[in-house]
Amino acid sequence: MGPLLAGVSDIPGGRTLSTRDTIVLGASAGGVDALLAIVQALPERLPAAVFVVQHIGAHPSMLPYMLEKAGRLPARHARDGERIVQGTIYVAPPDLHMVIDADVIRTVRGPKQNFARPAIDPLFRSAAVTRGARVIGAILTGHLDDGTAGLAAIRACGGMTMVQDPEHSHAPDMPRNAMRTTPPDYVLPIDTLGSTLAALAGSATTGDSPIAPPGLVLENELALQSSSMEKIATVGKPASVVCPECGGTLWKLDDRSPVRYRCHTGHAYGAESLNAASDHVIERSLWQALRALHEKKAINIERAEYHMSRGEQKSAQRYAAQARDAEQAARSLEQLLYQQDQPS
Numbered sequence: 001m002g003p004l005l006a007g008v009s010d011i012p013g014g015r016t017l018s019t020r021d022t023i024v025l026g027a028s029a030g031g032v033d034a035l036l037a038i039v040q041a042l043p044e045r046l047p048a049a050v051f052v053v054q055h056i057g058a059h060p061s062m063l064p065y066m067l068e069k070a071g072r073l074p075a076r077h078a079r080d081g082e083r084i085v086q087g088t089i090y091v092a093p094p095d096l097h098m099v100i101d102a103d104v105i106r107t108v109r110g111p112k113q114n115f116a117r118p119a120i121d122p123l124f125r126s127a128a129v130t131r132g133a134r135v136i137g138a139i140l141t142g143h144l145d146d147g148t149a150g151l152a153a154i155r156a157c158g159g160m161t162m163v164q165d166p167e168h169s170h171a172p173d174m175p176r177n178a179m180r181t182t183p184p185d186y187v188l189p190i191d192t193l194g195s196t197l198a199a200l201a202g203s204a205t206t207g208d209s210p211i212a213p214p215g216l217v218l219e220n221e222l223a224l225q226s227s228s229m230e231k232i233a234t235v236g237k238p239a240s241v242v243c244p245e246c247g248g249t250l251w252k253l254d255d256r257s258p259v260r261y262r263c264h265t266g267h268a269y270g271a272e273s274l275n276a277a278s279d280h281v282i283e284r285s286l287w288q289a290l291r292a293l294h295e296k297k298a299i300n301i302e303r304a305e306y307h308m309s310r311g312e313q314k315s316a317q318r319y320a321a322q323a324r325d326a327e328q329a330a331r332s333l334e335q336l337l338y339q340q341d342q343p344s
Helices: 031-040 063-070 120-134 148-156 173-181 190-200 214-222 229-233 271-309 313-341
Strands: 008-010 016-018 022-027 049-054 075-077 089-091 097-101 104-108 135-139 160-164 186-188 236-242 249-253 260-263 268-270
Touching: 016 120, 022 031, 022 120, 022 148, 031 049, 031 063, 031 190, 049 063, 049 097, 049 120, 063 075, 063 089, 097 120, 120 135, 120 148, 120 214, 135 148, 135 173, 135 190, 148 160, 148 173, 160 173, 160 190, 186 190, 236 260, 260 271, 268 271, 271 313
Parallel strands: 022 049, 022 135, 049 089, 075 089, 135 160, 160 186
Antiparallel strands: 008 016, 097 104, 236 249, 249 260, 260 268
């Protein structure tokens, strides 16, 4: 077992020397292969702890076993309250966010962020707020924009930022979205990203960490506490859209790049994730409408047959016409839905 993660030591003259002892990695689609390539390049006595969020949802995961087998460092799912140790890889457990709280790890089943739990942003944000310039953050392959806000937080707090080269990523969205907001210190293909992390781990930082912005500190606190309208009101304003997860009002966070939204129950979204969520809500509503039209057709056919059996032709014809209208509307809606399913 390596030494406890310290990262700050005294030097003559009363100043302190801070070293880059905290590596945070975020990945989604295609991330397992990328993570395996990275850990293969990390040395046995890495002077940093490594924290990994891979989008896995609530599914069982063998990722720690795979990472440990592929590299030289011990790897395990993080446990709530455990002390952080250098030379160890901590993986966010299924269905739990992983955050850094002083010198310990916290795992919390808080609200999803960017439709993910575990999500990348809570880990990166907590690392930025608590460890500042000691952090190296890397966004790897994945869809949409989880991690974009987190990487921006690391930059704002003096940390070093990396992205996997989008041109060599299985899914380029996450690296590209992060680059648009935070020009990274490094853009690297995966076969050199790991060796660069190994070279930078333990290196001295360039100076004291900037003070974390108050809004960033509050958001980090909300990862470990219950949210509320009063707290969200201090960092944002009500938007004209509702939360796709719970239906509550979304608040657009003030003076923040990238553009982000939170609801008072704690769900959070980047612009790309919120747009994708809107598409999902629309499609779900259309399928529900199609089901209702099929049901309306069936009911009106039964009513038409009933009135026809009683010799009530006008009523039967009226209900039969309503059944035909429902069928026609359903066909139009089916055509729209199936067109949406076709690859562009």
